[in-house]
Amino acid sequence: MSNTLKIGLAGLGTVGTAALKRLGSMQMKFAEKAGLAIEVRAISARSKTRDRGIDLSGYRWYDNPVDLAKSDDIDVFVELIGGDSGPAEEAVRAAIQSGKHVVTANKALIAKHGNELARMAEANNVALNFEAAVAGGIPVIKAVRESMTANAISRVYGILNGTCNYILTRMEEEGLSFDACLKDAQRLGYAEADPTFDVEGYDTAHKLTILTSLAFGTEIESEAILVEGITSITPADIAAARDLGFRIKLLGVAKKTSTGIEQRVHPTMVPRESSIAQISGVTNAVVIDGDAIGSVTLAGPGAGGDATASAVIADIVDLARGLEVKPLGRPADALVPFKQSEIYAHEGGYYIRLRVNDMHGVFASIATRMAEQEISLESIVQHKKRSKASEAEATPAAGKSQDIILITYETTEMRINKAIEAIKTDGHIIAPPQVIRIARV
Numbered sequence: 001m002s003n004t005l006k007i008g009l010a011g012l013g014t015v016g017t018a019a020l021k022r023l024g025s026m027q028m029k030f031a032e033k034a035g036l037a038i039e040v041r042a043i044s045a046r047s048k049t050r051d052r053g054i055d056l057s058g059y060r061w062y063d064n065p066v067d068l069a070k071s072d073d074i075d076v077f078v079e080l081i082g083g084d085s086g087p088a089e090e091a092v093r094a095a096i097q098s099g100k101h102v103v104t105a106n107k108a109l110i111a112k113h114g115n116e117l118a119r120m121a122e123a124n125n126v127a128l129n130f131e132a133a134v135a136g137g138i139p140v141i142k143a144v145r146e147s148m149t150a151n152a153i154s155r156v157y158g159i160l161n162g163t164c165n166y167i168l169t170r171m172e173e174e175g176l177s178f179d180a181c182l183k184d185a186q187r188l189g190y191a192e193a194d195p196t197f198d199v200e201g202y203d204t205a206h207k208l209t210i211l212t213s214l215a216f217g218t219e220i221e222s223e224a225i226l227v228e229g230i231t232s233i234t235p236a237d238i239a240a241a242r243d244l245g246f247r248i249k250l251l252g253v254a255k256k257t258s259t260g261i262e263q264r265v266h267p268t269m270v271p272r273e274s275s276i277a278q279i280s281g282v283t284n285a286v287v288i289d290g291d292a293i294g295s296v297t298l299a300g301p302g303a304g305g306d307a308t309a310s311a312v313i314a315d316i317v318d319l320a321r322g323l324e325v326k327p328l329g330r331p332a333d334a335l336v337p338f339k340q341s342e343i344y345a346h347e348g349g350y351y352i353r354l355r356v357n358d359m360h361g362v363f364a365s366i367a368t369r370m371a372e373q374e375i376s377l378e379s380i381v382q383h384k385k386r387s388k389a390s391e392a393e394a395t396p397a398a399g400k401s402q403d404i405i406l407i408t409y410e411t412t413e414m415r416i417n418k419a420i421e422a423i424k425t426d427g428h429i430i431a432p433p434q435v436i437r438i439a440r441v
């Protein structure tokens, strides 16, 4: 390698453009820091003419990112195209096969093909760095993969999607509906035009599967994961959570249990005073529990051009420094197969909101169904007067409806499911039950 690390960058969206600007303006500084100059030689993007506020004339242009990935003129291929297949996947494979290091922000690609790509990278003696793929500007990959290597990690959990956290924060602070907050998130550019990926939890799931692998030394497993998004959360749930001393957050949780590893993404009630409950708006946070460190929380910007470019560039500078770590923290052949802990065995407290007909005996029959499953109730509240929020959700047919809200002590998912099935057969509930897991973090 010469005294310059030559970069080919594919994808000039928000992150790619920010990375290119920063790499250009800080070139000398990087040379001082890394001992090797870093120079972007060539770029590729969908449109050559789109105005990005940056002069591209000094870079060799490639229409096809695969050609850029194979170019002899680069040492590192930076993939900021996105997507778990198509040009991003083809170009990353081509780069590795032609002996180029790869830096990527692509969580979907790593979640789906990470095991195989890690193997390929090792076989070709190149690095595959993806700090920007999880929690944007927060250096969580390095923290888990490298800085916490002395620990037996028992749990990693966090708020990994800024769009969802923004929506839940606004719902709580302003009593707004999910739809109203989503529209604002889209207007402000936080949420995509098609927000499904974010609000249904898939974006969080991708990031979590990567963290699971790094924390527990397992192969990435993107199928064996429970994923529930935030679209069913109503102002009534947010208000009830507040009254009970909780906040609702979309958490990704990876946890070791006696039977395997739980990998789950779902709305979660967390105590208002917990550190994770303090994370508001688009901010992300990851908590890592290790036997030596206890509990460490990393919080910061999980998205945005500059913040994500910061992580991309740190990965490039690591390569200029000669730092190469196995992509998944250990040789790919030493990764252990992922063993899923069954969700029905999950233990925890539960919030259950049941919209029922306002009739005598309903309250008692629900309590009986819970008792049959040996579920202890911490509280059971009947909202005599509907709050403004639940008023707004009430259907015309629900004129005489009431919400019954239960908080259970620790029990299992299986018992909760059985109790709810029994309650359904009793015929009192007039809307699908809302069940939210509680984490007393």
Ligand code: HSE
Residues within 6 Å of the ligand: 160, 161, 162, 163, 164, 190, 198, 203, 302, 303
């Ligand atoms: N769409 C993600 C979020 C950012 O809302 O946090 C990129 O992963």
